[in-house]
Every structure is written in C-alpha cells, then in structure tokens.
Amino acid sequence: MSHHVVIIGGGFGGLAAARALRRKDGIRVTLIDRQNYHLFQPLLYQVASGGLSPANIAYPLRTIFKKNKNIGVLLGDVIDFDLDGRCVILANGTGDEESLQNRVSYDSLIIASGAVNHYFGNDDWEKTAPGLKTIDDAKAIRRKIFLSFERAERETDEARRRALCTFVVVGAGATGVELAGAIREIAVHTLREEFRRIQPDNARVLLVEFADRVLPPYDEKLSGAAERSLRRMGVEVRTGAKVTALHEGCVEIEKGGASEIIETENVLWAAGIAASPLAGLLADKTGTKVARGGRFPVEPNLTIPGHPEVFAIGDMTYLMQENEKLVPGVAPAAMQQGEFAARVIEARVRGRKKEPAKFRYIDRGSMATIGRAAAVAEVGKLRFDGYPAWLAWLFLHVMMLVTFQNRILVLVQWAWNYLTWSRSARLITRDGRAGGE
C-alpha cells in the first residue's frame, strides 16, 4: 500500500511539492485545487492591463502531470480538516452533488493554499477597489480600466469624465508599481488616437504607498530608480500616504496630516494580502495563534504543532529564520518550501534515520518591472535597473512559464505589444462583472 500525499493548492508551493514527488516509488499524490489550472501570478497584471490572455499565464494542472501516473488532480474546494482522522473535507458545490466524493484521506498532508486580498478591516472596500490575486480579479480590473475610457467617451458631464479617467492604485509593492505603469502606458500609447472626444493621455494615475518609498522591500537605490521611472511615465507617486476613506466615485488620501479627496471611478487595490482562510482554520484546530496577516506559524521543518505529518507552506505561513529574517511571501520561497516538505516526506517513507530538520530560504534575488523596458532587480549584492533589468525580468518570467507553447505565445504577444504598444487582449466581457462589479 503506497503512501498517500495530499497537496492542497496548485500554486507555486503546491506545484513544486507535487513535482518533487513525481515518479517516486511507494508514493501516491493527490493535488487538490479550486481551479483546474496553475496560475503564473507574477504576470497577472499583464492580464489586468490587456497585454496577455488569461490562458497565456494559466496552464491546466492535469496536463502538467499527465505523464506522472502517481499524481492525480482533483478539482475541489477544501472547507475543513479532520486532523486526527487524517482526511480533508471538500465542499460539494451545488446541492445536486451529494454523490461527489467529498472526503480525501491522507498519510501526509501539504497545505499550500496561499493568500487572499487584504483590506485591513475595511472588507467593504473590496467591492469598490478590486484586488489582483485571481484571473477573475484581473478580468474585473481589465474591464474597469477599459470600460472607464469607453464611458468617458459617452460622458457629457466634465467632472464625471475626469473621475472616469482618474486611476488610483493603492500600494506600491511590485504589483502596484507594475499596474500603475501599465495603466499609464495604456492611456498614453495603447489608446492614443482611438477616441474622438476624450484625450486618454490626460488620464491621471496616482500610486499611493504608506511607506516612505515605492517597492519598500527593495534596496533604497532601486526604490529611487523605480520612482523616477514612474514619474517619467507620468504616474503621480504619493509615498508616506494612506487611504482613509473609500466611496463610490471618490477616495480620501491622508499624507502628513493633510487629507486630499480624489474623485475617481477606478481604485485598484495592491496594498496587502492575508493568508488564506485555511490558515485560521488550522490555527483553531491546533490551538495556535496566527501571526501578522493571519499567517500560520509553522515549525522549523514546516509542520504544524502536534502533527508532524501535516505541512503548511507558502504565503499562508509565518516562519522566522535563524538569521532573524522572515521567509518572504514570494514564489521562490514557496517553491523551496514545497521541495523541502517533499524531501522530508520521502525520507520518512524510505525509513531513513535522518530527515531534513530546518528549512532555510535561499534568496536568489527579486525584481519588479515598471513598464515598457524599465525594471529594477537585485541579485545577491548586485543591484541594477532600466533596460538590462527589464530584459532580465522578461527572460526570467517568460522562461518560468510552465509550457513551451505559452512561452512562444507570450513572446509573440510581447514582441507585438512592444512594437505596436497594442493591447489586443482588452476584451470587456461579462466575466469581469462576475469577477468584480
């Protein structure tokens, strides 16, 4: 009887764990996800800005593991755990599905359900200010951006027209910076000459960040370079500022005591994420207290207290390393954790004397793109920006895409966008409404 590993979540962490367990004798894997695809989140902003199609950055999980007979995929929504009974419980979806399998038992469990948008207690803001975590989010934002220009073209009221052409991006992390840059590019280049009554390049794009600089986690020099590029593109950068109120049609920004009301129909949220609800559920069941952002504090070997057979990895977890540094919520960390958990499990199945005891994150650097041919990157001691950084960013991300086909499709699309500034994937479809409005 083979050892059954259940993995929850087909993101970077879960995918890495499943891959590490391919073709391992005596090990059987079931990968459970709510979606039938792996989403390449770093390029989600490209979908939100009409540069890429969803299918360019999402790839069917089944296809990834089609050749690996010891790995099965289940489309399902995990709503509960029976830690003592060692099984996970799936939602049944619509009522007429009692006959669907809704319990999956495991020998080892890897929970990698990631993170969700976080509104710091203002959950009602989500309706007005969509975040950017899922494909539906991206389509909602894409719809919001392009529909605003369409409405402005029909708008007879000057003030409303200005509000429709004003975009406020909250949060200047990688996503916020990328999104703000992309919107300015759309306004200045993509939509140029396409309207008869409005001037899209008059569109205002504000980037609001609570910290005193953009891309806070990066080196100060790079933050400076990024901010200069943003300003050069016409993005109004407001650092050391926070959103204090958010209503249909306007947002209140507070900076150094003074507060400012911006009339806008487009507030986009890139300010924060919190751990998936499963982290909280796990905390209740193990009598643990969640850490900042609802993250679950895992043991040094990524297991949960009292259950060495249960691992939690990725954005949903909190782990302080010996160097007093937190494991960051980035794709490479999640992937390294997934591979670590897989190694521990294999060591146990093989009955080895020693198993890996401590996870250590190896930082291979990070990068963010600000727009066409502009980016910042830090690799080890190395810091660079501008065109070389952008090429590095492009190369790395295209190469990281799961399939050969997506790579060429994405490259073709990019080459095209680069040469023509066009964004042909800018469909305003109903799904946007479902996702966002």
Place this chain on the structure above:
Amino acid sequence: MSHHVVIIGGGFGGLAAARALRRKDGIRVTLIDRQNYHLFQPLLYQVASGGLSPANIAYPLRTIFKKNKNIGVLLGDVIDFDLDGRCVILANGTGDEESLQNRVSYDSLIIASGAVNHYFGNDDWEKTAPGLKTIDDAKAIRRKIFLSFERAERETDEARRRALCTFVVVGAGATGVELAGAIREIAVHTLREEFRRIQPDNARVLLVEFADRVLPPYDEKLSGAAERSLRRMGVEVRTGAKVTALHEGCVEIEKGGASEIIETENVLWAAGIAASPLAGLLADKTGTKVARGGRFPVEPNLTIPGHPEVFAIGDMTYLMQENEKLVPGVAPAAMQQGEFAARVIEARVRGRKKEPAKFRYIDRGSMATIGRAAAVAEVGKLRFDGYPAWLAWLFLHVMMLVTFQNRILVLVQWAWNYLTWSRSARLITRDGRAGGE
C-alpha cells in the same frame, strides 16, 4: 456639415459598411456596439472547445478604425429608435449614469444587430442548453464541457458519471457539426491520460438534427461525407430526430415516432437563431410583419418601408432575391449588404443621379470543418472534402481574421494543437458561470 451615418452593430455587416465609408469626404460615421470588439464568430466553437483564447478571435473596434478620423466608436446598447426624429436611443446602463449621452442622431442609419439563439418557443431551455453566439456563450460551454469531466472524476455514482460524460449537441448545421467533432477530439485526444478514475474517451457525443441529413444547406454528397467523418470520430449522429423535452440531467429525443431518453448533464444548443430584437422593434414602428425567425423583410435596396434613409442588413433581415432564393444568414452576405448600403449612401451624398437599386448576393461558396483535418467545402460547382477542404478552411479563416497579430497567434496555437492535441485555453473561470450556469 458632413453627412452623419450611424451603424448599429460591429459584426461582419456593420464592420463592412463602416470600412466602405472610411476616408469618404463629407461622411462621418458612428459605429455603436454593445461590445468593444468585433467577434469573428466562425471560430467561436474553437473558444468553446478550449482551442483558442477569446482575444484570438475578438479585436477591439477602436483599434480597427484608429487611423480613420471620420469614424467614431461608441460602446452602447440601442434600445429604441426615433425614426421621424432621426435618432437612436441608447440604454444608460446602471442608474448612476444619467449624464451619459443616450441619444445619437443620424442622417443615414444602418442597422446590423445580427441574430440571437432561438429555442423555438422553449426559451426556458436556454438555461440548460446554452447556445453559441457570444464570447460569454463560448466560455459558458467551455466551462460546461471541462467541468463535466472534472466532476465525473470526483463522482461516486456510476449513472451520474455516465450522464456527466454524455454530450448532446442539438442541431447539425456548421456550428453543431464543428462542436460535436471538437468535443470528441477533446475526449479522445486532449484529455487522454489526464484522468485517473474515468476514461474520457468513453464519453458519448450525440448530434441531433431535425432534417434528414447533417449540414442540410449543403450538397447531399458533402452531407454524406461529413456524416461519415463524424461517425469515424465516434459521434453518434441522429438525423430526422428532434428534441421534445429538456430537463436538468436528461433530454428526450424523438425519432420516427419512437422516443428516447438520454441522461446527460451537457446539452448544447446549435439548432437555431432568430433575428435580434431590434428587428421586431423596427417592424412595430413601420407596421411591417416580421418573416420567419423574426427577420425583418427589407426592400430590394435594403431600406425599410417609408424610410429610405434607414437600412437593415445581415442575419436580422429577410430578403427574397429575383432568383427566388433567400439571401442566406452567412458572413459574406452580411458583408456584401454592408458594402451595398454604404454605396447607396455615398451615391446620395455625392448627389448622383442613379443609386444602386437592387442588392444581389454573390455566393462564393461555403465550408464547414468536422474536426482535425476534416472538412467539407463547396465553391461554385466545385465540391470537395477531407484534408484539402480542411486546409482551405483553415487558410480562409485564418486569413479572414482581422489583424496580423491574431493571424500568427492563431496559427501558432493551431500548429501547437495540431501537433499535440492539446487545448491549453481550457480555463474553467467564473465568467463561464456568469455566461451560462
């Protein structure tokens, strides 16, 4: 003061009319559509079957006319006409938009709002059996197809599993034939080896047609060839049969007195279309009686009775030619009508003595594809099928796609699908729900 032409609908007819009026001195055009893109409907079934992304077959209307300053595009939903006041009335969308322009006056009007799915008085069937006219329809069907296999993999009840893997396509016109063929290909090739519990290639695909042969409008020989190809692919063809009842989970098919109940979770509708509601509205306002399928009977010069300045073209219209043949509801006919209306309008603006008096449809042939490397085509007296017909079909359709970029993207995607049988655009996203369930 230039002559203002308003065109309703950015489909093949409206687009052709607008193109014919590009760069014409003294003529100004406003193209109104509910969508911000032109949809290449002949390839919609490829989106429904996960072969292409929506953006591959939809292209922004604004981009098409970006260089033509005499052509403007408005995103809007026409809900009424004031024929005497010579203006069209647009819906205002959500309530907070009173300030949106909602009246557009015209000197000449071209109505080209196309067709909608038609359920022969069983409109309640639409919920259970989505048609295939829009991108949202296509995504709803895509979701239905791939979600059914996912559910089957989790299904514990044998009968329900069989129902989930049974697909009934109603109507064996070009769309129905293409869809049925595509679903069999998905089951036999695309999903092969991807599931661990079910055998996708056991999936049943039934094609139900009321006429006594598939592709009724085609030559009998070609219908025969098409039916043979379908059977070779494993599609169960039921000609001379009709759907008499449709419920969640099952459909009743009547053939030669005998009736058969098929348990299925997937009924797809390709049986019929009717004229857009604007045709009926037009009929009321002109005291005309609509023809079969709610089509509006136009004058030989495509105008409406009593209003020589108003033209109606394409699938929404009914026109018997001198040769006693109806103008068919196909893209080439709509395009020729659009160009005809544009010629008449230009003749009038130029104050020419004579204007074109009678529209004549030139039939350049028709073709349908049955699946990978199989198709039927008739061009003039020529009839051919199989691989050559498929190549002709592929060439023609890819060339007809609006933009260079889409052409290469679609070719790359097709080459990939052809070589690998993969269908990478098979995302199950929420939009499907919005569109269909």
